Amino acid sequence: MAAWASAVRAVLLDISGVLYDSGGVAGGIPIPGSIEAVNRLRHSGLKLRFCTNETQATRGQFVQKLQALGFNISEEEVTAPAPAARRMLKERGLRPHLLVHDALVPEFDSVDKSEPNCVLIGDAAENFSYQNLNQAFQVLLGLEKPILISLGRGRYYKETDGLKLDVGAYMKALEYACDVSAEVVGKPSPKFFCSALTEMGVRPQEALMIGDDIVNDIGGAQSCGIQAVLVRTGKYRPADEHHVEVTADGYVDNLAQAVDILLASRGSGQ
Amino acid sequence: MAAWASAVRAVLLDISGVLYDSGGVAGGIPIPGSIEAVNRLRHSGLKLRFCTNETQATRGQFVQKLQALGFNISEEEVTAPAPAARRMLKERGLRPHLLVHDALVPEFDSVDKSEPNCVLIGDAAENFSYQNLNQAFQVLLGLEKPILISLGRGRYYKETDGLKLDVGAYMKALEYACDVSAEVVGKPSPKFFCSALTEMGVRPQEALMIGDDIVNDIGGAQSCGIQAVLVRTGKYRPADEHHVEVTADGYVDNLAQAVDILLASRGSGQ
Numbered sequence: 001m002a003a004w005a006s007a008v009r010a011v012l013l014d015i016s017g018v019l020y021d022s023g024g025v026a027g028g029i030p031i032p033g034s035i036e037a038v039n040r041l042r043h044s045g046l047k048l049r050f051c052t053n054e055t056q057a058t059r060g061q062f063v064q065k066l067q068a069l070g071f072n073i074s075e076e077e078v079t080a081p082a083p084a085a086r087r088m089l090k091e092r093g094l095r096p097h098l099l100v101h102d103a104l105v106p107e108f109d110s111v112d113k114s115e116p117n118c119v120l121i122g123d124a125a126e127n128f129s130y131q132n133l134n135q136a137f138q139v140l141l142g143l144e145k146p147i148l149i150s151l152g153r154g155r156y157y158k159e160t161d162g163l164k165l166d167v168g169a170y171m172k173a174l175e176y177a178c179d180v181s182a183e184v185v186g187k188p189s190p191k192f193f194c195s196a197l198t199e200m201g202v203r204p205q206e207a208l209m210i211g212d213d214i215v216n217d218i219g220g221a222q223s224c225g226i227q228a229v230l231v232r233t234g235k236y237r238p239a240d241e242h243h244v245e246v247t248a249d250g251y252v253d254n255l256a257q258a259v260d261i262l263l264a265s266r267g268s269g270q
Numbered sequence: 271m272a273a274w275a276s277a278v279r280a281v282l283l284d285i286s287g288v289l290y291d292s293g294g295v296a297g298g299i300p301i302p303g304s305i306e307a308v309n310r311l312r313h314s315g316l317k318l319r320f321c322t323n324e325t326q327a328t329r330g331q332f333v334q335k336l337q338a339l340g341f342n343i344s345e346e347e348v349t350a351p352a353p354a355a356r357r358m359l360k361e362r363g364l365r366p367h368l369l370v371h372d373a374l375v376p377e378f379d380s381v382d383k384s385e386p387n388c389v390l391i392g393d394a395a396e397n398f399s400y401q402n403l404n405q406a407f408q409v410l411l412g413l414e415k416p417i418l419i420s421l422g423r424g425r426y427y428k429e430t431d432g433l434k435l436d437v438g439a440y441m442k443a444l445e446y447a448c449d450v451s452a453e454v455v456g457k458p459s460p461k462f463f464c465s466a467l468t469e470m471g472v473r474p475q476e477a478l479m480i481g482d483d484i485v486n487d488i489g490g491a492q493s494c495g496i497q498a499v500l501v502r503t504g505k506y507r508p509a510d511e512h513h514v515e516v517t518a519d520g521y522v523d524n525l526a527q528a529v530d531i532l533l534a535s536r537g538s539g540q
Contacts, residue, residue: 177439
């Protein structure tokens with residue numbers, strides 16, 4: 001039996017690359033076995049929460065898309081960067097210049113965006129034009145104390161037609177151009193994982209993270225004391241199993257296999 | 271008399287931000303006094319060479335633009351990244367995927383670009399679309415041993431309508447996304463400064479660099495043993511005079527003032 005499968009009371013699931021691959025006309029394709037795997041987790045008595053860096057849509061729209069693909073998931077179960085960033089902006093009196101996907105903008109409708117005193121970037125995809133990145137750069141360089149907030153720091157993700165650059169690459173571009181360090185909201189920020197644990201009411205050592213990103217999912221969770229298993233789906237590449245900084249607690253072919261092992265462990269009296 | 275002005279036999283001039291500010295319908299505006307300053311240097315008996323990271327045009331087109339603006343300059347006097355990169359690609363049998371400005375492409379007409387085994391980026395400006403950056407990223411990630419060549423590593427430059435992101439920001443994005451370190455052709459690479467010195471037939475301690483970029487012009491030249499003076503034109507910002515890593519050998523208001531000081535020093539028998 002896998003060591004990581006014992007003593008688990010709560011499961012944190014990454015979404016993109018674990019539940020489905022995004023892209024295409026339907027917005028994505030479920031990874032084989034993952035719809036059933038989520039249902040089996042629900043019936044197992046384990047606590048369940050989804051922990052995503054998705055910022056190409058509001059949390060509501062994103063969940064609707066997943067429901068249409070066949071997943072049993074509700075908005076309240078999802079920990080996502082935009083709502084966390086919105087709270088942070090309000091707490092600190094920050095007025096963002098947004099460089100985000102069009103579909104994410106409504107998440108910030110209630111936030112004052114006049115006379116920006118910070119720049120907030122998400123996975124803007126096609127909105128990462130030269131003109132838009134330049135504009136964000138100029139806002140930052142015009143601030144006495146530049147503040148750059150990044151919704152995640154992923155390097156790339158997988159869509160149905162291939163790997164795509166994620167927000168982290170553009171975060172690095174702005175960090176370099178403006179000589180600043182971004183504040184990251186989302187994985188791998190420990191604060192983000194902690195809030196997901198709080199919402200489930202469990203301690204780190206009782207939780208298991210399942211993700212396809214060796215740094216942001218696995219390394220991030222482990223830095224909070226959460227065990228973490230890497231799936232060989234989504235953006236996974238074989239080299240991830242020999243990463244210089246992060247070693248997962250386990251490696252599985254996909255979510256379905258992770259759930260098989262987890263439930264077998266419970267069945268055996270663990 | 272300024273210490274940097276003594277013992278100078280050869281002058282290396284940066285172009286953008288020192289001779290002119292680029293942008294607008296005419297392609298740029300000469301910085302006041304700079305056309306005359308170049309002419310005075312020519313008649314002084316000092317050796318003169320232009321050392322630029324310009325990659326928005328072929329060297330020939332670039333020189334034609336400067337001539338049209340009134341500068342006395344010829345193509346053979348200009349050390350630029352693209353010709354140096356072309357030589358390097360051929361020496362190493364590298365076939366580049368290009369992410370550069372449309373106007374730079376002819377510099378690489380004679381280079382085999384089939385089945386790319388490296389990515390070469392320059393200041394692509396509007397060509398830095400999400401789609402194009404993604405394509406370069408995918409080529410790199412598909413290589414067994416990714417090679418990224420960057421024509422310069424500038425953070426930003428000044429155009430007539432404001433500061434613009436330079437190639438360095440996009441270099442950083444690709445470095446991060448693909449976990450590689452770029453090879454830089456152009457300033458601040460010591461090899462690039464050395465080739466300019468060789469072309470003039472002078473030793474480092476006999477040369478003076480004049481530029482508006484504290485890191486790439488000043489720091490780069492100094493790392494080769496060349497004295498370097500920062501002008502307060504172009505991308506210059508007051509904070510550059512308190513840079514944490516680089517201290518210029520002198521600071522002048524503009525090129526004209528640098529030439530005043532230099533020629534006064536020679537007139538005084540130095």
